[in-house]
Each structure stands twice: as C-alpha cells, then as structure tokens.
Amino acid sequence: MNQPLAGYAPTPVAARMENHGANMLKVAMQTGNDLLARVGSMVAYEGFVQYEPNPPAVRQIARDWITGEGAPLMKASGDGLLYLADYGAEIVVINLGGDSISVNGTNLLAFDAHLQWGVERVKGLAKFAGQGLWNIKISGQGYVALTSRGTPIVVDCGRGEDETYVDPDALIAWSPNLKVKGKRSFKAGSLIGRGSGEAYQMGFSGEGIVVVQPSEDSTDRLRVRG
C-alpha cells in the first residue's frame, strides 16, 4: 500500500532550501540561521521549530507593508526540516550569492533572516499603492523562495533597445537596478467602460531580468485566508 507513496519521501538534504516537487519548499533549519516566511505557509515540519509571527524586528523594517498593519511574516527558528507551500503555487528557489532581487510582496514565500531586506514602494507608481504593489528588495548571501502561479518565465530586459512592459498582476520579481515606470498603453477610448483590460503596465528599462508568471491571479491567498 505504501509503495506508490514511497517515491514522495523527502530526498536527502543538500542545501538550505530545496524544492520538494514543484510546489513545496523544504528548508533545513538550523539554530542561529533563522528564516522569515509568510504567515500561514507552513504545511509541515519535523524537529524543533518555533514560530513567531510578526516579530518586532520585522515590524520595524516592514512598517510600510501594504496596509500598515504589519508584515505577514513569521520568524521560524530551531532545528529541523520545515515544509512550506502556498496553495499549490510553483516554487522557485534562488541562492542569492551576493546578488539582489526585488520581489512582489505576494510572491515572496520565505527567505533567510540574515539577508538584507526592506520594503519599498515602487517609484513612480503611486497609482498602484492601493493595489498592494509593494516590493521587497532582498540582497546578500543566502536563499530566497518565490511562488509563481504556473511556471514562470524570465525575460532579459537589456536585450532589446525597447523597454519591457509587464502586467503588474503577473509580475513576480525583477532586478533592482532596473528603472521602473508606470505606463498606460491603451488608447483612452478603450478605457471607458471597459477598464478591465491591460490598462496599466509597468515599464522596465536597463540591464537585468524580469520574472513573470503565466497568470494574472495575484490574489494573496495566504492573506485572504487570514
């Protein structure tokens, strides 16, 4: 009876963060190497792991997050294996290795607590503030896990001479050195009464990458559930 399931046993730990299948993240927890993860993303853990939602240190950094009610982050510490998931979204693990990346708040699943990070409002996009377009810039030596509805695609921004425009709902992450601006590419007429289309885009220019997901569902499921 267990034979078909045996293949889903965890693989040996090889790195701080790994995928278990496409949709689950496995984190090897160690004392002194804490993890910040979205509240509600834990699906299982083995060992001795403790959680502290919205710890004071995080609250300080994330004061501005979306509504000001505090960051939907928890600090996990201890020893063991921690499994995280976000409603079946695909998970992308990035070993930063000194690089930095800007991540859309809803697409951030977990990251090492020792990384430098901060919440920043996307400049020049005041219009989007109400839509929760806040991004978290993370840099340093460590791991970051992102979520994506469907397999994401990475587009090189610096390739063409033209700018790259992204539907804000599909945006996951981008290189922080890119220049960002808002753009309305529809003719005014198309907006009247039919505003649900591609009314606004974010334009990126410069050398770097943009990561988008094949879905415009940017609902923050972890937050919706509360």
Add this chain to the structure above:
Amino acid sequence: MAREFQRGHKARISDLTAGTDLYVGVQITGPGLTFDISCFGLDADERLSDDRYFVFFNQPKSPEESIQLLGAQAGDTESFRVTLDRIPANIQKLSFTATIDGAGQMSQIAPGYVRIVAGGEEVARYSFNGAEFSTERAVMLGDFYLKDVWRFAAVGQGFDGGLDALLKNFGGEVAEEEPAPAPQEAAGAPSFAPPGQATAPPAFGAPTASAPAPEPAQQNFAPPQGATPPPAPAPAPPSVHAAQTIVAPLGTPPGGMQPPAAPSPHAPPIGQVPGQTAPPPPGYGQPTAPPGYGQQPHAPTPPPGYGHQPPAPTPPPGYGQPAGPLSGQSVAPSPYGAPQGVPQGGGAQGVAAALQGYREAPTGQRWTLQNKKLIRVDLGADDQPVLARQGSMVLYQGKVEFSYKGAGFAGRIVGNATGQEMQLMRCTGRGQVFLAEEATHLHPIELQGDAICVSAENVLAFDERLQHEVRRIEGHGIPGGALFVMQFQGTGTVVVKTHGTPVVLPVTPTTFADCHAVVAWSAAAQAIVSSQVRMRYNAYPGHSGESVNLQFRGAPGNFIVVQPFEV
C-alpha cells in the same frame, strides 16, 4: 499536464518543450524484480560505437556530461538528465532501456512510465504495463533520435535476452570484445570509478578507489551468475549485478514494509539533518539512492545474504560509511547539484543561475510556447496583427499597441449569455507579446487551410488573418441557452487554452462530450445536442441530474478535444 504517449507515438521535442535541458524519469517496478535502467548513445547506424555513451549506474555520465544518470528520485526508479544541444554530432539516438536483473520476465512488471520533464514540468509521459510484454527480460522503453531535429519516440519493445542481448543488439563490438572481458573489466572498473566519485563525496571515494575494485566485483558477480545467461561478460554486466544486488533491496523495497519502518529510526535524529554527522536514517537515504551508491560494489565485500536482507534499521556494515559524506553534503550543496537540477537549479549561486531554467525560449517562429502555460508571439515580421483575449497579456517588449476589439455582435451575445464577456484586443506593432491566462494550459494550433471549431471560452488568441465566425449551438439545458463556438479557417495559428491536460478523441459514430468540457473539434465534424435526462440517485440537492451532451458525427479523421474541467 504531460502529453500522453502510446507505444509507437513520436513527437518532436521542440513540440513538447522549448527547452533542451531535459530530465528523463523512468519508473519500472515489479514484485521481487530489480531493474537496470540505462541509456545507449547510438550513432547513425544505431550502433554503440563509443562505449562512453553507454550511460548506466557505473558510468553515470557521458564525457561531455550531456547525458547524466541521476538516480532514483521523485517517484522515478531511475532518472537521467539529457542536454540535447550538448550531445555530440556523432550520437544520433539515445535509447532508454530497462533490463531485469536476475530472474523474472517483463509480464510481471507493475504499471510504469517514461516521462520527460523540462523546466520543472512534465511534458511527456509514455505509460506501459506488464500486459504489453510476455517473457522478455529487457525492454527498450523510448528513444530520443535525431531526424532533422531531436524527437522522442515511445518504443516499448521487448527483448528476450537481458542486458547483454541489448548490448549485442546495439553494438557488434560486444561480441568481439568478449574474448577479453577480464582486462576490460579490470581497466573498466577503476576508470569508471572517478566519474562516480566526482558526484560522490570525497570522503567516501578515497578509501574505495584503490585496488580492491575488481575483486569484490567479481565476487559479487558469482552468485547471481546462475540467474543470468552465462555468456554475460560484456563490459557492463558483472558490475551490474554487483551494484544492483545491493541497491535493489534498499531502493525498491520488497513489499511495502520499508516506508513504515522508516519513521521509527527516523524520528529521533531529525535535529541532525542540518549539519551533524549521524548516519542518515533509512527513510532518507534509500528511496532515492544517491549516486554514491554506485560505489558500493567497490566497498568492502558485502556480507553474504546481504542482498536479501530486509531493510534493517541498524546500519549494516559498510553502510555507516556514507554517513560522513552524506551529512557532509547537507553542509555543502555542491555534490547534489545535478540531481537537484530536475525541478530547478539548486546548487548554483546567484539570481541568474537559479533562474536559468526559466529563461525565455529562443526566437524563431511567430508563436513560441515558452512553457505549458505561456506563449510568446513575435509581432512585426509580417505586420500581421494578433487578436487576443483582453487581459491575457502578461508582458511585452518593443513597440506594441493594444487596442480594443469587440467580438462583434455575436461576441456580445456570448458575453451576455455566458456571463463572461468575450472581449478581444488587437496587438499591433513590432515586438514580443507574452500571453497567458490563469495558468491554463495553452495549445497553439496551426491551421493550414483547414478549419477548427473552438468553444469561445477556450480561445486565448489567434492571428487576425484567420477567418473567424461565431456559431451558436442551441439546446435545452445548456446554461444561457446556447453554446458559443468560434470557427477558424485559413492559414494561421489559434491558441486554445484548457484547464488541465486535454484528451483528443477521434470522432466515431458514438462520440459524446459534455458541453461544458468540450474545447474544440475539427470543423468537419458535426455537433448535435443530445440531451439526456439521467436519474442520478446521488445527485446533490439543486442539481437536476440533467446533463447536456454533444454528439459528434463526421468522417474518420475528425477529432474532438475535451478538457478535464467543466466550467
């Protein structure tokens, strides 16, 4: 999700995925059976002209690492990583084979599969089961072969002999090499060892790489010999048995007893995982035999009967050895870098490296599927606008203009009737537009003068030069009174979206489909509403139990597409 292959089916890899870095997983199991799964890199004459392209447990990669053996993982009995664009020109075909080690025949195998995973997603799967075979002891499961472009074929051809028969089949040289099996082996084993150690942790490799290699291999070889055809001594088989007799009972548990056993030894030592050096609990190490296991044959001679030992919670002798290296791995991510590459790259550093697997596919065609759920259209080459469902653009580069395009009168009817307004936008200009919607699966259908009907809800985008008209299929019981269908005709591409992997059925005199689930059909097939009232005893309150089906009629050659999702 994955495209299902039947025996004999073939497809271009580029139709399955835009990527060339593929993961090939094989699941083949059978009660009491153990399998050797290997990959033969063959030349244009389908010969194994270069031994180095015989990738099996003891030679885990080809020289330039375009074919790598990854070991059991993610439910696969064996897995490979194949980088198509790095395969040298003289290798024209990769044949994936499974042979039974020891007694047994293929008719005993449980349902298994060969699957191709690219970019973290399964793109093709060929399923087979024991009923397709009889007394064969080996089977050629599937081929990658180069015919203009790389293609995949689901072969499923059995072989009466074992691995040696397969080797003979692929390379005439095996027979010629036979007179000198011993030197071959002696030279082979140590020289194979280094590649193994490259993936295996150093601590483990050091003591074993030295002299004793050939001898234990021979010893191990002796017992199973009775079970295999005597003329075996081709380069591979001896060590095949050496390794498999060890790996097998651990890796594929005899009966399902192992997994339940795992938790108990497992529970206490969890804390160790991050960095300490206790032996890995069986539950961890075994289901996915790490590459290092290939080394075992060279380790101190296993105790007799070890092969038949049920998975013991106490580490058997020689088993303690991997402990050091394994926990070493948990600190240093590198040795496992390759296996981790399956769902996505884990070992590499930096944002760019981590995201390498998700890179944009190269340009070339007007419509390029980036992954199963994202398509890119290149505008500008021929100044042909594209019509796409409004809101489906996720990203664009270049100077592209979007303008509103109603679907006309009929489109508005669609909108009113179904509650989902069918609004289109016209994309013009020069640049690349990436389209996707709600992570549905996308299927570009290229029309060359033929015609297809697509349920209006399932149209994502299409070339404007296609003639398209909206048709209305009326019938009792259809929500909104009618089903709206767009018929496309001409030369161009229609992108159809489905929730989940669709099924394509040929139209026969008795082909029915639920009107909610049908996605598309060839326009020559005629759709007739056949409303059936069925008594459903378990129908939930509020559900009438009435279902509306479409019956299709048409000449042979017509097909319908149905998705596993009822709107």
